[in-house]
Amino acid sequence: MKVSIDHSKCVSCGSCVAICPEVFEMKEDGTVNVKDEFKEKNIPKELESKAREAHDMCPATAIVIVE
Template sequence: MRVSINKEECIGCGVCAQVCPEVFSMDEDAGISKVIRPEGGECAKEAAESCPVGCIVIEE
């Protein structure tokens, strides 16, 4: 699994970091989320489904 975020679409709501903090965190300076563990984790798919703008990309 490979996880990434489309930074142009991210609105910085932080849902992904709340749902899956081992994979995502908030970049406070940029005001958007960032991937801290690109190999993903169990909760990455749930975070992608929770994203209101669908900017999380998961490649199997």
């Protein structure tokens, strides 16, 4: 499962970082990103449910999941 953020939609609320800090991070400039180690790569199985929760809770539907 791969995760990415559509930055044209993200409102930098930080919800995904709060729910799943292993995968998402907020930079000093306030932008939120998938951590470099997980960009374009499958995330570990044990983080999938938390990443899905972050996806479901994103108020801007900015998190894209590719199975």
